[in-house]
Amino acid sequence: MHIIDSHFHSEMVIERGLDIKASFSMLSGGIDAGCSLDDIQRRSELLKGHDHIHLAAAMGPWCASDMSMDDVDPAQQDLERKIDQHHARFLGEIGLDYYWNYGTPELQKALFESQMRLADRLGLRILVHCRDAACDVSDLIRSVRPAKAGVIHCFDGSEELLQTALDCGFWISFAGNLTYKSNDNLRQMLKKVPLDKLLLETDAPYLTPVPLRGKPNCPAYVVHTYECAASVLEISVEQLSEQVFENFTCFV
Numbered sequence: 231m232h233i234i235d236s237h238f239h240s241e242m243v244i245e246r247g248l249d250i251k252a253s254f255s256m257l258s259g260g261i262d263a264g265c266s267l268d269d270i271q272r273r274s275e276l277l278k279g280h281d282h283i284h285l286a287a288a289m290g291p292w293c294a295s296d297m298s299m300d301d302v303d304p305a306q307q308d309l310e311r312k313i314d315q316h317h318a319r320f321l322g323e324i325g326l327d328y329y330w331n332y333g334t335p336e337l338q339k340a341l342f343e344s345q346m347r348l349a350d351r352l353g354l355r356i357l358v359h360c361r362d363a364a365c366d367v368s369d370l371i372r373s374v375r376p377a378k379a380g381v382i383h384c385f386d387g388s389e390e391l392l393q394t395a396l397d398c399g400f401w402i403s404f405a406g407n408l409t410y411k412s413n414d415n416l417r418q419m420l421k422k423v424p425l426d427k428l429l430l431e432t433d434a435p436y437l438t439p440v441p442l443r444g445k446p447n448c449p450a451y452v453v454h455t456y457e458c459a460a461s462v463l464e465i466s467v468e469q470l471s472e473q474v475f476e477n478f479t480c481f482v
């Protein structure tokens with residue numbers, strides 16, 4: 231069976247004491263998502279020899295915490311150099327997070343938009359993070375309309391964001407919170423995603439799926455999210471894994 235994990239954070243998984251390389255060896259493909267400018271070099275070294283795991287680099291909305299508007303352009307130039315130097319295949323994760331007060335919404339939006347435009351210029355797909363900000367994320371994606379469609383990672387179930395994403399050709403990726411008892415809405419939304427636009431992920435070390443919830447997460451645990459998604463969609467895990475593998479192959 232082909233198992234993919236479309237979004238995880240290798241460094242943080244290692245920090246939690248889990249064996250990331252064991253996870254790599256059981257995956258058919260994956261994306262190691264970037265959080266800041268500092269982690270790119272180390273992650274790029276870690277991924278050497280694991281050609282099926284792709285490097286993504288970017289500044290997430292949390293980077294707005296210690297930035298001002300004047301820092302956005304120089305930081306973006308630094309990111310561009312690092313993407314080039316380490317041959318990053320994706321630009322992400324980027325987006326908006328209004329759950330935590332990172333900087334100001336204006337600063338988060340400036341950082342998100344400038345990186346979306348950079349991705350467009352470099353011909354890279356983006357990995358989008360959205361928390362409590364579906365309306366502004368939708369507006370920005372619609373106004374930039376990336377030439378290459380990206381993915382909404384850890385989709386939170388927002389109807390508006392789903393519509394925007396599908397209109398713009400984006401893929402939708404579900405994480406381990408799909409398995410949480412209280413997330414019936416998310417499972418209902420899964421049924422609305424066209425099968426060829428569906429991806430699955432861990433967002434490890436976060437959002438550990440049931441039955442391992444409470445422990446730190448690692449990419450290998452994505453199989454539990456596959457099982458949950460397959461039962462929601464009323465197809466076999468084998469069928470789902472072939473479909474998601476095909477989707478991921480198109481995406482990369």
Ligand SMILES: [Zn+2]
Nearest residue numbers: 237263323433
């Ligand atoms: Zn992430």
